Amino acid sequence: MTGAIDTILQGTLLGGLYALFAAGLSLIFGVMRLVNIAHGDLIVLAAYTAFLAVQLTGIDPLSSLIIVVPVMFVIGYALQRGLLNATLGRGILPPLLVTFGLSIIIQNALLQGFSADSRKLLLGPFETASIPLGPDLAIGWFPLLIFATAVVVIAALQALLHRTRIGRAFRAVSDDPETARLYGVDHRHLFAMAMGVALAVVSFAGVFLAIRTNFDPAIGPARLLFAFEAVIIGGLGSLWGTLAGGVILGIAQTVGAKIDPAWQLLAGHIAFLLVLIFRPRGLFPRAVD
Amino acid sequence: MTALLETQALEARYGDFQALFGIDLALQDGETVAIIGANGAGKSTLLRTICGLNAAAPEAVRHRGQAIGGAAPEAIVARGIALVPEGRRLFLSLTVEENLLMGAYAKRPGPWTLQRVYRLFPVLEERRRVSGIQLSGGQQQMVAIGRALMANPEILLCDELSLGLAPIIIRDVYAALPAIKAEGTAVVVVEQDINQALAVAGRVYCLMAGRVTLQGRPEELDRERIRAAYFGV
Ligand SMILES: Nc1ncnc2c1ncn2[C@@H]1O[C@H](COP(=O)(O)OP(=O)(O)O)[C@@H](O)[C@H]1O
Ligand SMILES: [Mg+2]
Numbered sequence: 001m002t003g004a005i006d007t008i009l010q011g012t013l014l015g016g017l018y019a020l021f022a023a024g025l026s027l028i029f030g031v032m033r034l035v036n037i038a039h040g041d042l043i044v045l046a047a048y049t050a051f052l053a054v055q056l057t058g059i060d061p062l063s064s065l066i067i068v069v070p071v072m073f074v075i076g077y078a079l080q081r082g083l084l085n086a087t088l089g090r091g092i093l094p095p096l097l098v099t100f101g102l103s104i105i106i107q108n109a110l111l112q113g114f115s116a117d118s119r120k121l122l123l124g125p126f127e128t129a130s131i132p133l134g135p136d137l138a139i140g141w142f143p144l145l146i147f148a149t150a151v152v153v154i155a156a157l158q159a160l161l162h163r164t165r166i167g168r169a170f171r172a173v174s175d176d177p178e179t180a181r182l183y184g185v186d187h188r189h190l191f192a193m194a195m196g197v198a199l200a201v202v203s204f205a206g207v208f209l210a211i212r213t214n215f216d217p218a219i220g221p222a223r224l225l226f227a228f229e230a231v232i233i234g235g236l237g238s239l240w241g242t243l244a245g246g247v248i249l250g251i252a253q254t255v256g257a258k259i260d261p262a263w264q265l266l267a268g269h270i271a272f273l274l275v276l277i278f279r280p281r282g283l284f285p286r287a288v289d
Numbered sequence: 290m291t292a293l294l295e296t297q298a299l300e301a302r303y304g305d306f307q308a309l310f311g312i313d314l315a316l317q318d319g320e321t322v323a324i325i326g327a328n329g330a331g332k333s334t335l336l337r338t339i340c341g342l343n344a345a346a347p348e349a350v351r352h353r354g355q356a357i358g359g360a361a362p363e364a365i366v367a368r369g370i371a372l373v374p375e376g377r378r379l380f381l382s383l384t385v386e387e388n389l390l391m392g393a394y395a396k397r398p399g400p401w402t403l404q405r406v407y408r409l410f411p412v413l414e415e416r417r418r419v420s421g422i423q424l425s426g427g428q429q430q431m432v433a434i435g436r437a438l439m440a441n442p443e444i445l446l447c448d449e450l451s452l453g454l455a456p457i458i459i460r461d462v463y464a465a466l467p468a469i470k471a472e473g474t475a476v477v478v479v480e481q482d483i484n485q486a487l488a489v490a491g492r493v494y495c496l497m498a499g500r501v502t503l504q505g506r507p508e509e510l511d512r513e514r515i516r517a518a519y520f521g522v
Contacts, residue, residue: 165394168383172391175380181362182340182372183440184395 002136007254009139015230015250016147017212019243020205021223022230023154024198030237031170031194032088037099040224041106042199046072046206047215048110051119061121061211068203076199080192088191089177103220110217118214127211146208150246153201154239160197161239170194229272235282244283248275291354293318293475294339294370294444299349299358301331301338301499308334309499316444321466321476323490325483327519330496332479333375336446340372341365352444367395371442375449375479377433379421386417388432392439399441400472406435409465427458434465445469447478451485463489483515497521 025039036042049071053064083102087094123142130138161167169190173180177187209215209223230249234241249268256267275283294316301309308331316322326332337343338358339350345358352368371392380388389406407414410431421429430450437445451459459482466489470476480486486493487507495503495518503510503518 165390168387168391169394171382171387172380175382176378178342179374179378179380180391180394182342182366182374183392183436184363184366185391186361186363 002134003258006137007258008251009137010143011251011254012247013140013143013147013250014254015243015247016143016150017205017208017246018226018230018249019150019246020146020153020201020208021227022234022242022246023150023157023239024201024205025224025227026231026234026237026239026242027157027201028194028198029231030239031174032191033174034084034088034095035092035099037096037224038102038106038220039099039202039227040222041103041110041220042072042202043206043209043223043227044110044215044217044220045075045106046199046203047121047210048114048119048217049203050121050207050210051114054121061123061207064121065203065207068207069200072199072203072206073196076195076197076202077192079199080195081188084195085188085191103224107217107220114217116216116218118216119210120214121207121210123211142211146212149204149208150243153204154243157197157201157239166190166193226268229268232282233272233275235285238282238284241282241284248283290317292316292351293320293353294477295351296335296339297349297351299335299338299345301334301343301345307499309338312496312499312501314494314501316475316477319470319473319475320492321470321478321490323486323493324477324479324496325481325486325493325515325519326496328481329498331499332496333448334499335496336372336448336477336479339365339446340370363395366440366442367397369397369441369443371437371440371445373430373433373437373445373447373450375452377429379424379429379432379436381421384418384420385413385424385432388421389413389435389439392436393441395440397441401438401441403439406438409438409468410435425458426454427461430454430462431465434462434469438469442474444475444477447476449479449481451480451482459485483519495519 021043025036028034028036046068050061050064050068053059053067054061087098127142130140132138161170169185173185173187173190181187226249230245231242233248234245248271252271253264253268257264292315296312296314299309299312300307312335324332324335334343338345341360341362347356347358350358352370357365380391389403412428413431413435416424416428421432450462463485466476478486478489490507493505493507493510494501495515497518503514
């Protein structure tokens with residue numbers, strides 16, 4: 001019994017990390033219908049940015065977010081304004097091809113700059129500290145921090161979308177970019193802001209990933225897959241749905257790993273396929289499309 | 290006297306297809322002008338070109354004498370030219386109030402505020418938290434008008450306000466025009482409904498196949514000439 005609770009709990013907390021992988025992807029798709037194939041590599045880029053910040057300044061990995069978040073925001077803004085905006089409004093293929101190319105470019109640039117060696121950010125004793133909940137049950141501080149961050153980040157994105165002027169404009173542009181322009185919305189600037197915000201969120205994903213596991217330039221595409229599955233499970237365009245999707249993916253993987261370590265990823269993909277079969281629009285689809 | 294808004298030899302194209310041929314049109318301060326014409330005559334294209342959604346030569350559109358043809362829509366609305374688009378085009382995932390607030394995105398100062406729009410259309414205040422899809426056609430049109438008013442335009446362009454509405458609802462929607470004109474706003478109404486257009490306008494232009502075929506004051510134009518200009522018979 002405790003074993004089952006433990007599995008669910010660890011899976012839920014892992015889901016927080018997947019939700020952080022996915023939130024930026026979900027926001028970008030929601031605002032501009034852009035599927036960013038380079039999303040996973042941007043997570044890895046954030047991890048290396050943190051790695052560099054730690055190397056250069058001696059700052060601890062969590063505090064490096066003070067540097068990584070603004071850097072990634074600026075990269076996101078520039079990337080959208082300088083490159084990705086030009087791919088929008090011409091059908092689904094151009095953004096897919098360009099972000100696919102971007103993915104390869106980021107991987108190779110990281111390989112050039114940092115070699116293929118795997119790295120890890122060290123946080124010290126906090127990484128393994130845990131709160132005992134019972135005889136065989138404990139909850140790690142660091143996984144808990146990741147999950148809490150995911151909840152706060154998603155609540156913040158939700159507030160941004162629904163309680164601010166720019167968030168209202170994000171939703172309006174998502175509904176009808178042409179009409180939004182009629183009332184003064186510069187969609188190119190707005191899309192760039194959305195990508196900036198998405199990559200600010202990616203910074204958290206990248207730093208937590210880098211503390212939690214080893215990383216190297218090639219691990220981006222697998223993170224993209226997890227993020228993509230979490231978004232689809234939750235329902236396109238729904239941020240709380242993305243959190244739920246991350247949690248379901250996390251639980252499925254943890255349960256799978258419990259049965260046989262080789263089954264971890266497979267169990268996640270099976271959960272994804274089951275949701276696609278029974279709820280093709282995901283669990284919490286947006287009311288309007 | 291420079292006109293408030295003027296087009297000179299305005300042309301518009303969609304690819305190889307030319308939709309407007311040498312349109313000359315003038316609008317004076319505070320005036321209400323109607324543009325009538327059959328489906329496909331180019332009325333919407335004319336309004337969209339003025340608003341910057343379709344390309345135009347700079348000199349082809351002038352606002353208070355300044356060439357604005359082909360400028361970005363964001364720049365045009367900031368100058369005080371706002372469109373109520375054909376088909377209303379509400380932001381469907383936004384509430385009524387959020388739709389209205391989007392109209393004020395450019396932050397142009399002027400008399401129109403949320404309160405003022407709600408006084409003009411009290412039913413919208415009751416339904417302010419409701420999404421656009423849950424409104425009736427008439428209420429949606431009121432939101433579309435209110436949203437354009439929130440931009441505090443000195444020129445309000447209305448594309449087929451009566452489209453798809455029952456006559457009694459059309460009357461309610463058009464009942465808002467006097468209050469809008471009382472602020473000194475010049476209005477251009479595009480209509481297929483000739484009677485509605487003649488009732489509100491000081492001057493009328495008739496468009497057929499991308500050309501102005503007739504213009505004048507409603508009282509100068511007899512029905513036969515309008516019919517000829519409208520249907521080309
Ligand atoms: N986006 C478009 N692409 C190609 N042709 C268009 C487009 N929009 C309108 N047209 C054509 O331009 C002409 C004028 O259309 P429009 O301005 O919508 O007429 P109206 O508003 O008077 O009904 C029509 O022949 C129409 O088929
Ligand atoms: Mg039309």
